[in-house]
Amino acid sequence: MxxxxxxxxxxxxxxxxxxxxxxxxxxxxxxxxxxxxxxxxxxxxxxxxxxxxxxxxxxxxxxxxxxxAREATRYSFPQQPLQPAETVDINAFIFSVLQAGNNPDCVALGSAFPDPSLFPQHQLSRALIRVARQMHADVTGVTLPPGCADLRRSIAQRYAARGMEISPDEIVITSGALEALNLSLQALTQPGDWVVVESPAFYGALQAIERHHLKAVAVATDPQQGMDLDALAQALQQYPVKACWLMSHCQNPLGGTMPNANKQRLLALLAEHQISLIEDDVYGELYAGLTPPRPAKAWDTQGRVLHCGSFSKTLATGFRIGWVAAGQQAEAIQRLQLMSTLSTSAPMQLALADYLSSHRYDKHLHTLRRTLEQRKHIFYRAIQREFPASIRVYYAEGSYFLWLELPPHCCATRLYRRALKAGITIAPGRMFAAGEQYRHCFRLNASLPWNARSEAAIKQLAALIAEQLALR
Ligand SMILES: Cc1ncc(COP(=O)(O)O)c(C=O)c1O
CATH class of the missing domain: 1.10.10.10 (Winged helix-like DNA-binding domain superfamily/Winged helix DNA-binding domain)
Structure with missing residues (x-):
């Protein structure tokens, strides 16, 4: 620097x-x-x-x-603090949005991944080549759960640097965080059980609930404070909840980070009802400021938090390597993995272990955080300049998402369809809830470089929003 x-x-x-x-x-x-x-x-x-x-x-x-302060826009909780859904039926919609967005010609403002050019491609390729040269024909030991020992040790060392004692034996390497999260949910629930999720929630949580035939009670979540803990207490009284799934840092889609005091209260509440927490922390390394936040797992004395992370948002999207520090559930997760995908790709695990041993990751993360922060600022300012004044923009520190709210009569799914025709993707609010309460909202990815193409996309989006506003 x-x-x-x-x-x-x-x-x-x-x-x-x-x-x-x-x-x-x-x-x-x-x-x-x-x-x-x-x-x-x-x-x-x-x-x-x-x-x-x-x-x-x-x-x-x-x-x-x-x-x-940029977060001057105050969030108003949705009318109901709890939104129960006996059935979740969202996968078909998510599938259509993700498929449509998978077009390199589109300006990917709807993508959940950071601009891939921010990753150290060259160093990763070299790690892969080194590993390929040295790899023995028999890599069975690496491919069986819980996964590559060196990689699990490196991950345990990263926890230790945050003052957390996590044994490598507690860590299971998975195919991205998504497998870690799905296995965690499967380990804690049976079909028909109730699960607490955030409102709005990462759509992967809703898809997992649909896939495992579970019921969801969504609890209002605020971009600054995280899940509304009074509402959570009410949910735990009213429903026989078996697991709680949330993001403590850089929540997707709102962007916010839960204060430490709330994390502690959250764990106390869940402990009272003997409920485990699935902590989705895929953006935990993309924090703002100089000090990394401590996950809720840091206060877990009973092994009830399953802390899920991955390298997909910070280093190597396509490697599909994640993990879960699974506490009491470590063995159950391994058994479930053995029955489903068997294991995670050995060359990818070995290449990441090789890369991490070079001690370049922290320097890379430092640069990545700084670049993302700068790009998000630029997008935020452009949106404030170009979008109609009635659009609310929620700016939370860290990560690279902005959450936008159109006036209630507008439909962000319609905006999404119009934008797609113009070669721009956005993530419409309908992706983030089992119901329709966020149909007027959308999430933007602000990690893209600011250039003529992204500027034109923001201007085009502003014009499409103005058209929507005129429809009454
Ligand atoms: C909140 C959240 N959790 C989990 C995942 C999945 O992570 P991975 O790509 O490592 O499977 C994503 C990806 O978009 C995400 O946004």
């Missing part, structure tokens, strides 16, 4: 932690030069970077001031 970027990061952190608050004047350029020993050019570049990212505003002749 260059010096001006370091200074910008320091100031950003100070704004985030409240040292400088909205409207405060930052120390003058001259004052910062004196205090930091940096050159005027370096300090000016840092201030200009912060301004380009929306953290501060300059006023001619007066200096730089902290800009209004």
């Amino acid at each position: 260059t010096r001006y970027e370091q200074l910008a990061q320091q100031l950003r952190e100070q704004i985030r932690t409240g040292v400088w608050q909205e409207g405060d004047k930052l120390p003058s350029l001259r004052e910062t030069v004196r205090r930091s020993g940096l050159s005027l050019m370096t300090v000016l570049s840092a201030y200009q970077l912060l301004e380009s990212q929306g953290w501060v505003r300059s006023r001619p002749q007066s200096g730089y001031f902290v800009a209004p």
Whole structure:
């Protein structure tokens, strides 16, 4: 990182932690030069970077001031804090949206994956080549559950760096987080059981519930606070819930991260009812700021949290490597895996273990987080500039999603169809609930590079939204 970027990061952190608050004047350029020993050019570049990212505003002749918080848009919970669904029937819709979006000519604003050019393709290819050269004909030991020992040790070391003691024996390597999540759900439930999910929820949770013939009670979730824990307490009283599935960090689709105090209360509530938590943490490494958040699993003293992660959003989408730190359920998960997919691809596991042993991952993550943060800012500002003022945009720190709400009479599925015809994908709100409560919402992927193509797509989307607004 260059010096001006370091200074910008320091100031950003100070704004985030409240040292400088909205409207405060930052120390003058001259004052910062004196205090930091940096050159005027370096300090000016840092201030200009912060301004380009929306953290501060300059006023001619007066200096730089902290800009209004971006999450000023307050979320209003849906009318009902609990939304029960005896049957979930969403897969056909999800399938059609994902298939239609699988076209490289489209501007992929609906994609759930970050821009693949942000991944270290070259280093990963070299790891694959190294592994292919050394791989023995007999890799049975690697391919049987729980998976490659070196990879599980590397993952355990990453937990240790966050102050969490997770034994490699508790970790099962899976085919992406999706298999980890599905196996976890299967280990905890029988067909017909009730499962708590978020509202809105990652559609993979709804598909898993449909696939395993379960019932869902969706609990209102807020972009800043996470799941509404009072509503969860009510759900646990009213329904014989067998498992709770949620995201503690960078929730998909809202983007928000649950505060630590809420994670602790969540675990206490679930423990009272002896319910296990499936913690979907695929975006946990894409946090904002300097300190990684601790998953709810960090407070789990009873082995009741099944913490699911993957490398799909941070390193290697196509490798399809994930894991679950499964606590009490580690053996059950292995048995289920043996009965279903048998195991995860050996070359991919070995290549990731090889890459992780080079200790480049943290540096890559650092750059990735910074780039994603900058790109999200740029998209957010463009949306504010181009979209009609009646559109609400929820900006949560971390990851790369923006959640948008059209006025209630508008239909985001119709917008999605119109946008698709124009070569742009979006993720319509209907993907994220068993019912229709988010039909006026959609999720945008803000990880794409800002260039003529993405700018044209945002302008086109703005025009299509204006058309929708006119339909009354
Ligand atoms: C919230 C969430 N969980 C899990 C997954 C699946 O992760 P993977 O690709 O590692 O299977 C996704 C992918 O979009 C996701 O958004």
